[in-house]
Amino acid sequence: MTHLELVSDCSRCFGLCCVLLPFRAGSGFGTDKDGGTPCHHLQDDDACGIHDRLRERGWPGCTVFECFGAGQRVSQGTYAGTSWREHDNLGEMSAVLSAMRQLHEMLVHLAEVDRRSPAATAAGLAGRIAALGDGDAESVLGIDLDELRAEVGAELRIASLRLRGAGDDREGTDLSGRDLRDVLLVRASLRGALLLGADLRSVDLTLTDVLGADLRGADLRGADLAGAVFLTQPQVNAARGDTATRLPAGLARPGHWA
Numbered sequence: 001m002t003h004l005e006l007v008s009d010c011s012r013c014f015g016l017c018c019v020l021l022p023f024r025a026g027s028g029f030g031t032d033k034d035g036g037t038p039c040h041h042l043q044d045d046d047a048c049g050i051h052d053r054l055r056e057r058g059w060p061g062c063t064v065f066e067c068f069g070a071g072q073r074v075s076q077g078t079y080a081g082t083s084w085r086e087h088d089n090l091g092e093m094s095a096v097l098s099a100m101r102q103l104h105e106m107l108v109h110l111a112e113v114d115r116r117s118p119a120a121t122a123a124g125l126a127g128r129i130a131a132l133g134d135g136d137a138e139s140v141l142g143i144d145l146d147e148l149r150a151e152v153g154a155e156l157r158i159a160s161l162r163l164r165g166a167g168d169d170r171e172g173t174d175l176s177g178r179d180l181r182d183v184l185l186v187r188a189s190l191r192g193a194l195l196l197g198a199d200l201r202s203v204d205l206t207l208t209d210v211l212g213a214d215l216r217g218a219d220l221r222g223a224d225l226a227g228a229v230f231l232t233q234p235q236v237n238a239a240r241g242d243t244a245t246r247l248p249a250g251l252a253r254p255g256h257w258a
Helices: 014-018 060-064 070-078 091-114 119-134 135-141 145-164 233-238
Strands: none
Touching: 014 091, 014 135, 014 233, 060 070, 070 145, 091 119, 091 145, 119 145
């Protein structure tokens, strides 16, 4: 996995997310757009014309999205530098991007397992998934993603228990809008929990499993997430925070937090 990049690099991507993916104004994008149609802000050099003011212009959804490096891998690897502008099957390219993004998201979590609680089975699974992404478009589209997600999910659950031990189980609970400042969440499981608009100011989330937790609008000002388990960049991007919010190494502080 050492050769893989699991963070987006738009400079080596052909703006695939701006073209291949559908947008809906109600989901944080400035307009409705069908998949395969270029965003009207996409420039001829595949850069975004309003990248530095997306939120101000009503496009917060773009600031939340992260492809985990799938965009440049599909652009430069799967399609060997052939842009969507020259490709005659955007439906295929869109499906490949979606599949590759899922593979890379799995690899992001497995890489965290390797850093924090290594296991031979998890490392072997990561190597197999990394190799699957090296195939051509047809091979990538033939991957059984449901089966892989089940395998990865089992490894991540075992790793989470190794890291956290026994903790409060709030998996899948709806905590939207709740004031959680006085709730002990260290070592808790918040997997798949709904935390939309939840107040987590100054809360200690050390060894808290947040895999798949919905943090849209959650207030993380002053919170300690440096030791959170399975936290991803899109989750961070969707939340509110400030300069006092502690993040794990490798995750970037969103510009709108300033």
